[in-house]
Amino acid sequence: MKMEKLKKLTTGSNKSTTKLIATIAVIVILYAVMTILDATGSLTSLMKGLLVPVCAYSLVAVGLNLCVGYLGELSLGHAGFMCVGAFISAFFSKAFRGTIPDVPRFIIALVIGTFFAGLFGFLIAIPVLRLRGDYLAIVTLAFGEIIKNVINVLYVGIDGKGVHFSLKDMMALGMEPDGTVIVNGAQGITGTPRQSTFTIAVLLLIVAVIVTHNFVNSRTGRAVKAIRDNQIAAETVGLPITKYKLIAFTLSAAIAGVGGVLYAHNISSLTATTNTFGYNMSIMILVYVVLGGIGNFSGSIIAATLLILLPEMLRGLANYRMLIYSIVLIALMLFNWAPSILKWREEHGLKAIIKKKKEVQ
Amino acid sequence: MAMHQISLADDGYGDGVHRNIIFEREFLVMGFLTYLINGLSLGSVYALIALGYTMVYGIAKMLNFAHGDVIMIGAYLVFICTSNAGMPAIVSIVIAIGCCTALGMIIEKIAYAPLRKATNLAVLITAIGVSYFLQNVALLVFGSNPVSFTSIIPWKGLTFAGGQLKITGNAIIAISVCLVIMIVLMWFVKNTKPGQAMRAVSEDRDAAVLMGINVNATISLTFAIGSGLAAIAGALLCSSYPSLTPYTGSMPGIKAFTAAVFGGIGSIPGALLGGLLLGIIEILAKAYISSELADAIVFAVLIIVLLVKPSGILGKQIKEKV
Numbered sequence: 001m002k003m004e005k006l007k008k009l010t011t012g013s014n015k016s017t018t019k020l021i022a023t024i025a026v027i028v029i030l031y032a033v034m035t036i037l038d039a040t041g042s043l044t045s046l047m048k049g050l051l052v053p054v055c056a057y058s059l060v061a062v063g064l065n066l067c068v069g070y071l072g073e074l075s076l077g078h079a080g081f082m083c084v085g086a087f088i089s090a091f092f093s094k095a096f097r098g099t100i101p102d103v104p105r106f107i108i109a110l111v112i113g114t115f116f117a118g119l120f121g122f123l124i125a126i127p128v129l130r131l132r133g134d135y136l137a138i139v140t141l142a143f144g145e146i147i148k149n150v151i152n153v154l155y156v157g158i159d160g161k162g163v164h165f166s167l168k169d170m171m172a173l174g175m176e177p178d179g180t181v182i183v184n185g186a187q188g189i190t191g192t193p194r195q196s197t198f199t200i201a202v203l204l205l206i207v208a209v210i211v212t213h214n215f216v217n218s219r220t221g222r223a224v225k226a227i228r229d230n231q232i233a234a235e236t237v238g239l240p241i242t243k244y245k246l247i248a249f250t251l252s253a254a255i256a257g258v259g260g261v262l263y264a265h266n267i268s269s270l271t272a273t274t275n276t277f278g279y280n281m282s283i284m285i286l287v288y289v290v291l292g293g294i295g296n297f298s299g300s301i302i303a304a305t306l307l308i309l310l311p312e313m314l315r316g317l318a319n320y321r322m323l324i325y326s327i328v329l330i331a332l333m334l335f336n337w338a339p340s341i342l343k344w345r346e347e348h349g350l351k352a353i354i355k356k357k358k359e360v361q
Numbered sequence: 362m363a364m365h366q367i368s369l370a371d372d373g374y375g376d377g378v379h380r381n382i383i384f385e386r387e388f389l390v391m392g393f394l395t396y397l398i399n400g401l402s403l404g405s406v407y408a409l410i411a412l413g414y415t416m417v418y419g420i421a422k423m424l425n426f427a428h429g430d431v432i433m434i435g436a437y438l439v440f441i442c443t444s445n446a447g448m449p450a451i452v453s454i455v456i457a458i459g460c461c462t463a464l465g466m467i468i469e470k471i472a473y474a475p476l477r478k479a480t481n482l483a484v485l486i487t488a489i490g491v492s493y494f495l496q497n498v499a500l501l502v503f504g505s506n507p508v509s510f511t512s513i514i515p516w517k518g519l520t521f522a523g524g525q526l527k528i529t530g531n532a533i534i535a536i537s538v539c540l541v542i543m544i545v546l547m548w549f550v551k552n553t554k555p556g557q558a559m560r561a562v563s564e565d566r567d568a569a570v571l572m573g574i575n576v577n578a579t580i581s582l583t584f585a586i587g588s589g590l591a592a593i594a595g596a597l598l599c600s601s602y603p604s605l606t607p608y609t610g611s612m613p614g615i616k617a618f619t620a621a622v623f624g625g626i627g628s629i630p631g632a633l634l635g636g637l638l639l640g641i642i643e644i645l646a647k648a649y650i651s652s653e654l655a656d657a658i659v660f661a662v663l664i665i666v667l668l669v670k671p672s673g674i675l676g677k678q679i680k681e682k683v
Binding site: 068074127130131132134135137138139141142143145146149150152153167274279280283286287290291294319320322323325326327329330333334336337338339340341 | 619
């Protein structure tokens with residue numbers, strides 16, 4: 001009896017390890033395909049420009065998947081955490097450009113960006129996690145909008161005397177003539193060193209997948225899943241609900257922050273608009289998560305890659321591409337989730353046909 | 362005002378100064394009243410949009426993210442009817458309401474009805490897909506350049522206190538339309554058979570089926586009402602804020618959704634209260650604090666309210682059962 005159980009447990013963990021290896025394999029294959037395409041020169045410059053953003057958004061999607069799939073809470077504000085990571089790391093990189101060599105500066109920027117995104121996640125989670133369901137979703141949306149909005153009116157400059165802040169305009173900073181304005185309100189941060197390469201992005205993505213995988217299968221991760229499945233039961237068993245929820249939410253926000261750091265160090269001008277860091281982006285990332293499969297990290301990455309590249313691939317269709325994109329999105333959702341279609345697929349799908357053939361034989 | 366005059370006259374200032382102070386006070390009060398009325402007018406539009414969200418949420422338990430884009434479609438229809446076809450305002454509004462009602466029902470039948478038994482998230486993402494679809498159709502048909510919407514309300518409005526307090530016709534019409542619709546809707550939901558069916562479905566869908574209520578028809582009706590109201594909201598919104606683009610609907614949509622949550626999602630008076638409060642807070646924050654930070658302040662107030670009352674101001678607290 002005991003042996004059987006032990007066997008079951010070990011095979012269980014083997015199964016999840018296989019899943020992890022499969023996810024990493026997916027990433028490596030995508031990386032290889034893209035690198036080969038790039039080397040043979042069959043990538044358009046637009047596609048090339050999308051390589052790092054794809055990884056950045058995949059990272060945020062992995063973070064959000066942790067929150068939606070394992071914590072079981074819908075967050076519509078993950079673009080906000082991405083925004084925090086992006087702006088704080090870009091601020092650091094620009095401020096210390098020339099004083100710290102490139103490589104250590106990027107590493108420190110990465111750590112700082114991740115840390116602050118996690119910190120914001122933690123601070124926001126304390127009040128937010130008291131709410132349930134759709135109310136939690138709307139409050140995270142609100143926080144995301146507030147972060148975006150405040151960054152749009154934030155002016156920060158550095159001069160000999162130190163750091164100056166203002167929420168009004170550049171003049172209100174009261175800077176010495178030798179100072180530089182780093183965050184310039186709605187114009188955001190320009191001139192961040194462009195250090196995120198495709199290789200770094202892919203490496204970070206792999207690290208994030210390993211971290212989330214280990215987290216989900218750890219003692220804490222199991223507790224989080226227990227809370228998701230039945231909070232009252234978990235509470236009765238004696239699990240500290242708030243603690244585990246906080247840990248999962250903070251980790252999820254921190255991973256989104258890594259995505260932000262990557263994103264910020266890939267573009268020369270970083271601004272916080274509705275489409276880059278607003279609710280539109282949060283919703284887009286949720287689309288990746290749901291379409292890729294809730295709780296399935298490799299699915300998130302594949303969905304993010306396909307959906308970001310799809311409009312590029314449809315470029316030949318000019319104005320119709322976003323229309324087709326939206327129709328594909330609706331059709332995919334119906335195909336994957338509608339009970340009547342699922343039943344039809346069971347009866348007439350590939351698996352059913354193969355089964356029938358076997359029966360005939 | 363008389364009280365102030367006496368107290369001010371006693372404090373020993375010269376005549377001119379005290380007249381100035383009185384003038385300034387009056388000016389401030391009138392300014393405040395103007396902002397308040399503008400806020401009520403914007404809030405009425407939010408309330409009309411929020412009704413669509415709240416009714417659909419109450420009955421179908423889904424967040425209809427495409428609702429904001431139905432507003433935009435409604436506004437474009439009114440624009441075409443009045444500016445291109447030269448129809449009178451009332452006819453074009455009726456046409457827009459008819460088209461949006463049909464649109465709402467078609468969307469529900471094609472995109473949402475097949476997913477009725479699927480998870481909430483799947484329906485949410487489908488709604489987002491529908492939202493993109495409507496935006497892009499509008500983009501193809503009408504182009505991305507903003508069209509300037511001529512107000513459908515020709516009335517200039519009323520002026521009080523020697524021109525210091527102006528109430529625009531837009532504001533008066535918006536507020537009164539909103540109130541009338543709200544009263545009619547509350548009567549409808551309370552006293553008519555279809556209204557009672559709506560309440561029954563929102564209370565317990567399975568029990569409603571057992572009582573012989575046609576759930577599909579009830580949900581269709583809800584979408585029809587919500588979308589019809591969206592057309593009115595679109596016309597009113599664009600009469601006050603005349604620049605119309607395919608993306609016009611999304612931000613008011615999100616804010617109205619916030620308003621619905623604010624008032625307690627699923628509750629019709631909650632949508633009214635939430636919409637009006639949100640409109641007033643937004644306009645006052647724009648006027649007195651910072652126009653760039655107004656949205657942030659609106660959302661901050663929402664967060665504070667939800668932390669104190671986790672199911673909105675008028676929402677029902679649902680106890681979790683084991």
